[in-house]
Amino acid sequence: MTVLKLSDKNFSAARAGMRCWMKSCLFACMSLFGALACAQENAIEAISASQVGAGIEVKVKLKAPPSKQPIGFAITNPARVAIDFASTANATGKTLQDISLGDVRNVNIVQAGERSRLVFNLSQPMNFTTRTEDNVVTLTMGSASVPPAVAAVATAPVRLPAQQAAAASVEQTALRGIDFRKGSNGEGRIVVDLPANRIGVDVRQQGKKIEVDFVKAGLPDKLRTRMDVTDFGTPVATITTRKRGENVHMLIEPQGLWEYSAYQSESQLVVEVKPIKEDPNKLTQGTQGYRGEKLSLNFQSVEVRAVLQVIADFTGLNIITSDTVSGNLTLRLKDVPWDQALDIVLRAKNLDMRKNGSVLWIAPKDELLTKEKLELEQKAQIAELEPLKMEVFQLNYQKAEAFRQVFGISAAGGAAPGGGGSNRILSKRGSATIDPRTNQLFVTDIPSKLEEIRMLVQKVDIASRQVMIEARIVEADDKFSRNLGAKLGFTDLRGLNGGKAGWSTVGDTRIALTGNYLGVGEQTLQAKITEQSYIPNSQFVSLPASGINGQTAGSIGISLFNSAANRFLNLELSALEADNKGKIISSPRVVTAD
Numbered sequence: 001m002t003v004l005k006l007s008d009k010n011f012s013a014a015r016a017g018m019r020c021w022m023k024s025c026l027f028a029c030m031s032l033f034g035a036l037a038c039a040q041e042n043a044i045e046a047i048s049a050s051q052v053g054a055g056i057e058v059k060v061k062l063k064a065p066p067s068k069q070p071i072g073f074a075i076t077n078p079a080r081v082a083i084d085f086a087s088t089a090n091a092t093g094k095t096l097q098d099i100s101l102g103d104v105r106n107v108n109i110v111q112a113g114e115r116s117r118l119v120f121n122l123s124q125p126m127n128f129t130t131r132t133e134d135n136v137v138t139l140t141m142g143s144a145s146v147p148p149a150v151a152a153v154a155t156a157p158v159r160l161p162a163q164q165a166a167a168a169s170v171e172q173t174a175l176r177g178i179d180f181r182k183g184s185n186g187e188g189r190i191v192v193d194l195p196a197n198r199i200g201v202d203v204r205q206q207g208k209k210i211e212v213d214f215v216k217a218g219l220p221d222k223l224r225t226r227m228d229v230t231d232f233g234t235p236v237a238t239i240t241t242r243k244r245g246e247n248v249h250m251l252i253e254p255q256g257l258w259e260y261s262a263y264q265s266e267s268q269l270v271v272e273v274k275p276i277k278e279d280p281n282k283l284t285q286g287t288q289g290y291r292g293e294k295l296s297l298n299f300q301s302v303e304v305r306a307v308l309q310v311i312a313d314f315t316g317l318n319i320i321t322s323d324t325v326s327g328n329l330t331l332r333l334k335d336v337p338w339d340q341a342l343d344i345v346l347r348a349k350n351l352d353m354r355k356n357g358s359v360l361w362i363a364p365k366d367e368l369l370t371k372e373k374l375e376l377e378q379k380a381q382i383a384e385l386e387p388l389k390m391e392v393f394q395l396n397y398q399k400a401e402a403f404r405q406v407f408g409i410s411a412a413g414g415a416a417p418g419g420g421g422s423n424r425i426l427s428k429r430g431s432a433t434i435d436p437r438t439n440q441l442f443v444t445d446i447p448s449k450l451e452e453i454r455m456l457v458q459k460v461d462i463a464s465r466q467v468m469i470e471a472r473i474v475e476a477d478d479k480f481s482r483n484l485g486a487k488l489g490f491t492d493l494r495g496l497n498g499g500k501a502g503w504s505t506v507g508d509t510r511i512a513l514t515g516n517y518l519g520v521g522e523q524t525l526q527a528k529i530t531e532q533s534y535i536p537n538s539q540f541v542s543l544p545a546s547g548i549n550g551q552t553a554g555s556i557g558i559s560l561f562n563s564a565a566n567r568f569l570n571l572e573l574s575a576l577e578a579d580n581k582g583k584i585i586s587s588p589r590v591v592t593a594d
Contacts, residue, residue: 043063057141409433485553
């Protein structure tokens, strides 16, 4: 074992070095705090509210007069008013302050970086105005004239608090329940009971579907289902919940025109999908139809960039602003859709935008046109230098000759260059060849053109629609057949039961009555009786209805007998009728192209 010994001289040197290092760290910390203090020049010290006539007056006391005028906007559903203070910190020591005056319930104080925002939660939409006197900003709010029913719901993708996902436990927890309810206005509500109010939730719109991800959550087997809720009569058709990695993925598939919103209260997440009702009296022909959520803006000589930042915060869109966007703007809008407000701002400053997914790029119109022109010129230059590739297209339903005119190939055959005036499919350097024997197309061109031709072939090379024509040759007449019949017989069983058969006439003479000679012999015990002969031989009349076309006639039987049940008079009636309306001789069918 080696022991290192530090001499007094070395120890003193080390202590001096440590002292120097601590001074450096202290200087760095002081510099950092100083930089933060400089970044946040002002601070909110106090908020007070009072009732002034029919309105509410809120005074925000700052540490110093604001360097920039605060920016405010209002939304109608939920009813809120938001005020932004640039380069201002929150020095009140709290994030929520109760007001409870009129329609103003409370105010949230949120600090994000160098900016602080006051969000006033209202019972109903209200108008507002702001004024600044020294270091006090006064906000006056009054009742709005527009009823809350006019408000629309934001359709932008909603991302529930990111801090929930960061604070969620690594251990997977299971969802407690998934329920679907129909609202009073025809909206569909998907209610999810979460295991905790800190679980991470991500709600977003993908195309015509809504996707919800529960970060690091478990899913019981009973909730791993696909719910068909079409019968509820809401925009929601199906709800599919399944496991995806460590998360639970929910796919909501609406139908028709709809808009959605999502909110979380404690440990319950609600995704609400509302139908959009078209107004037949609204004239939108030739104009842009705005469908964004309504908001109110009140700006006095505010930078255009600040207005765009407010709209970006309101909609959740990502807005990229060009460096050449500058200038101030005075704007007052009341309950207008946010997309209309954005259009007004762009028109006022001669700006334009290009949208790519959830990203908006805003710049002056001339700058955008110049950039797009340069991009098109670059694409044209690349097309002149890009290497050519050949691809073979096998046709299954259409004939290769049908593409001769498309590619501008002459009747003599051979390859067709792309420079011909009649050919607009191939590029200048492209060519095409048709092989009628194998029904194939041989195309040589740049990859982008080959992709266009591939899409063209997929749309054209499809099976032709066919229709089947069916006929029936029938022989018909108005004749009919009818058969009637009857059976009548008498049976005397006294002789068979040990008594005397027949009836007495004169003296000991008796007479027997039955259907035929053999029947008389059987009744008087002269002949041997068999099971199959006695009943038929007792019939006086045997004229039953005959069958028609193999069908047996229907019949009904009646029997009259004495109290001793040894003498019977039997009657059977039968009838059959057939209508000769028609007879199918043949049914030919022909299939032809539609």
